[in-house]
Amino acid sequence: MATTSVPRNQVKQILSAIRIPPVYIFLVVIFILGGTLDLLFSDGQMFTNPAITMNIVVRSVALGIVAVGQTLVIIGASIDLSVAYLISVTAVMCSYIMQGDANNVPKAILAVLGIGVVVGLVNGLVITKLRVNSFIATLGMSLILSGLINATFSNYTGSVPQSFEYFGYGTIGSIPVSIIVLLIFVVAGWLLLTRTKFGAHLYGVGGNREAARLSGLRTDRILIGAHVICSLTAVITGLFMVSRLRSGAPWVGPDGIYDLESIATSVVGGTAMAGGKGGVWGTLAGVLIFGVLDTTFNQLGVNPYLKTVLRGVIIVLAVASYTFRAKKEAA
Amino acid sequence: MTTSTVTQTDSLKVIRSIWDWIRRIPPVYPVFLVIFIAVGILNHNYQTANGIMTFLRRVSPLAILAIGEMMVLATGGFDLSIGSIVTMVVIVSSLLLHNDPANALPTIGIMLGLGVLIGLTNGLVVSFLKVPSFIATLGMMLLVRGGALYWVGGAPQGYLTDNWRSFGRDYLENIPLLGRVPYALLILLVIAVVAYLIFHRSNFGKQILAIGDNVRASQLSGVNVRLVRTMVFLISSVLAVIGGVMIGGYGGVNVTIGQGLEMQTIAACVVGGTLLTGGKGSVPNVIFGAFTMEAIFNLLNLLGLPKPYKDVIQGLIIIGAVAYVSLSSRKKA
Numbered sequence: 001m002a003t004t005s006v007p008r009n010q011v012k013q014i015l016s017a018i019r020i021p022p023v024y025i026f027l028v029v030i031f032i033l034g035g036t037l038d039l040l041f042s043d044g045q046m047f048t049n050p051a052i053t054m055n056i057v058v059r060s061v062a063l064g065i066v067a068v069g070q071t072l073v074i075i076g077a078s079i080d081l082s083v084a085y086l087i088s089v090t091a092v093m094c095s096y097i098m099q100g101d102a103n104n105v106p107k108a109i110l111a112v113l114g115i116g117v118v119v120g121l122v123n124g125l126v127i128t129k130l131r132v133n134s135f136i137a138t139l140g141m142s143l144i145l146s147g148l149i150n151a152t153f154s155n156y157t158g159s160v161p162q163s164f165e166y167f168g169y170g171t172i173g174s175i176p177v178s179i180i181v182l183l184i185f186v187v188a189g190w191l192l193l194t195r196t197k198f199g200a201h202l203y204g205v206g207g208n209r210e211a212a213r214l215s216g217l218r219t220d221r222i223l224i225g226a227h228v229i230c231s232l233t234a235v236i237t238g239l240f241m242v243s244r245l246r247s248g249a250p251w252v253g254p255d256g257i258y259d260l261e262s263i264a265t266s267v268v269g270g271t272a273m274a275g276g277k278g279g280v281w282g283t284l285a286g287v288l289i290f291g292v293l294d295t296t297f298n299q300l301g302v303n304p305y306l307k308t309v310l311r312g313v314i315i316v317l318a319v320a321s322y323t324f325r326a327k328k329e330a331a
Numbered sequence: 332m333t334t335s336t337v338t339q340t341d342s343l344k345v346i347r348s349i350w351d352w353i354r355r356i357p358p359v360y361p362v363f364l365v366i367f368i369a370v371g372i373l374n375h376n377y378q379t380a381n382g383i384m385t386f387l388r389r390v391s392p393l394a395i396l397a398i399g400e401m402m403v404l405a406t407g408g409f410d411l412s413i414g415s416i417v418t419m420v421v422i423v424s425s426l427l428l429h430n431d432p433a434n435a436l437p438t439i440g441i442m443l444g445l446g447v448l449i450g451l452t453n454g455l456v457v458s459f460l461k462v463p464s465f466i467a468t469l470g471m472m473l474l475v476r477g478g479a480l481y482w483v484g485g486a487p488q489g490y491l492t493d494n495w496r497s498f499g500r501d502y503l504e505n506i507p508l509l510g511r512v513p514y515a516l517l518i519l520l521v522i523a524v525v526a527y528l529i530f531h532r533s534n535f536g537k538q539i540l541a542i543g544d545n546v547r548a549s550q551l552s553g554v555n556v557r558l559v560r561t562m563v564f565l566i567s568s569v570l571a572v573i574g575g576v577m578i579g580g581y582g583g584v585n586v587t588i589g590q591g592l593e594m595q596t597i598a599a600c601v602v603g604g605t606l607l608t609g610g611k612g613s614v615p616n617v618i619f620g621a622f623t624m625e626a627i628f629n630l631l632n633l634l635g636l637p638k639p640y641k642d643v644i645q646g647l648i649i650i651g652a653v654a655y656v657s658l659s660s661r662k663k664a
Contacts, residue, residue, distance in 0.1 A: 130654035133607045135409075137653075139594060143646030151639035260469055273463045305485065308477025316470035320460035329546045329556055330461040 021282040034296030042299045060291040061178040068189040069233030070262035071283045076226045077206040077275025078134040083234040084253035085145035090238025091248030095158035102161040120231030124224030149250045156247040168243035189280035206275030268318040363623040373633040388513035392577040394621040397599040399570030401617045402563040407543045407609025408464035412471035413571035417589030419479035420575030425584045426488045435495040450568030454561030487584040499580025527614045543609025598649040
């Protein structure tokens with residue numbers, strides 16, 4: 001009796017520390033609904049074939065990694081609309097520098113990480129020092145990146161060496177490397193938010209920037225830090241994309257609507273757009289919900305345009321499901 | 332001696348009051364003037380009434396979109412669905428027209444009806460489900476774009492009839508002094524006057540700004556926040572339909588015609604001095620904001636810059652414009 005209660009208590013403690021957000025219930029409901037529809041109208045593989053379930057997660061990796069960064073920025077009451085084109089820049093620069101040669105891999109990775117740091121720094125500095133609204137600052141950055149990348153490259157450029165494809169296609173045991181990377185990022189984001197001073201300060205800045213500043217926080221540095229981290233997650237997503245696609249093209253980021261979808265998944269996962277509230281576990285659920293929906297639609301053979309319609313409706317309904325009770329008016 | 336000092340201070344006063352008046356001119360007007368003159372120097376077409384009218388024909392739709400977006404921004408919200416609405420208007424119209432000019436007006440009527448429906452839905456979702464407008468209109472953007480493409484089967488069917496296109500393409504001929512005046516400009520003028528009266532001269536306009544300034548305070552002082560919010564989304568969508576008819580008239584059928592237009596419109600509003608946090612906006616200023624954006628694109632074209640660089644410049648401009656405003660007013664970003 002006593003021996004079993006100890007680990008159970010520990011499990012409970014861990015669970016309460018993670019604070020599983022209610023959106024996971026939504027995820028399970030969507031999965032069961034999707035699987036049932038699949039069972040009724042298609043071959044029912046969503047329930048029976050673990051490969052399909054695994055595929056849901058692999059497809060979520062690209063969006064998931066950048067969504068972790070986006071969540072941090074949104075918690076800081078900011079936003080980053082430049083991630084989609086940063087993903088493109090990363091993918092293209094990476095395959096351009098690598099040119100299929102494994103010797104160039106470290107050089108390419110260093111280069112794109114450098115680009116990520118610069119983009120994040122500029123975003124953060126423009127928002128904090130020039131006092132530009134984050135929506136406009138990062139939208140402007142997105143336009144600048146899109147212009148530069150489209151002016152320089154017009155198609156798939158270069159390629160990645162086979163060894164680099166390990167990130168996208170490799171497995172450790174039976175678990176894909178990409179899923180492990182995604183989990184590492186989610187756990188790192190969670191630790192950063194809940195176990196470090198930076199995280200606590202970020203919630204403070206997002207909750208009330210002026211109050212945080214008056215109580216002695218260096219609000220500018222915290223926000224700049226969040227933006228640099230967000231840009232770096234976009235770079236990692238870009239690396240993952242190019243290792244899957246084997247070559248980068250300027251449209252890989254915007255085609256995936258990673259800017260708006262990473263925001264949508266954060267909000268679906270319970271992070272408030274006004275800042276100061278939320279977490280990365282909720283975002284992971286949001287990302288998985290999108291993955292389940294995608295897979296369900298594919299299984300059912302839904303028309304691609306109808307898919308876009310349903311996706312729009314579901315984003316709004318998912319957010320509405322917990323905002324509609326709020327007393328405060330939305331903006 | 333005394334008289335001379337009196338006149339001196341008097342003239343100083345006059346100069347100072349003129350200077351004050353000049354300082355109060357929103358920066359968008361001198362900026363537009365400078366860029367437009369530069370365009371005129373580089374391209375002699377713009378020195379003629381005809382050239383200016385051609386310019387106005389092209390910018391009028393963007394100005395109309397900007398008026399609607401500005402009203403939403405002034406309440407502190409966003410409307411990201413307008414680009415998709417423009418796409419919908421163009422490609423669904425090409426289907427509904429069946430290449431028959433007689434269908435033009437009914438088709439536009441149907442589009443306006445859809446615009447009302449979309450705006451109403453946006454407004455109700457934001458007001459009653461309390462979904463942030465960024466997410467609500469982002470969802471609507473996907474819904475409208477996907478729905479329109481599904482409706483026409485993925486590719487535009489048929490073409491736009493000449494009479495449908497005349498709103499955005501044709502001119503009123505033989506006008507004294509001006510030569511010819513585009514219908515697009517006339518439509519913009521009518522909408523601008525009505526919007527000016529609504530936004531700057533009516534109670535409703537003051538309520539829009541009050542909500543943008545402080546929702547709670549406006550609510551407590553008796554503003555029907557939900558009604559006003561719903562109305563601005565409605566106005567924005569309907570103006571997007573009107574702008575869409577003109578853009579389609581000018582540009583023809585194209586599935587990507589509305590892509591990125593919401594961002595361009597928001598940029599025009601920002602250049603026109605609209606605050607994204609709400610509480611500030613002006614109809615004439617955003618019209619000139621739209622003019623300025625288009626003039627800048629013309630200038631870049633004339634300088635021979637390839638299209639991708641236009642994006643870079645557009646990005647720099649909107650960041651610069653907002654940085655200028657917020658640094659000079661020292662308001663929190």
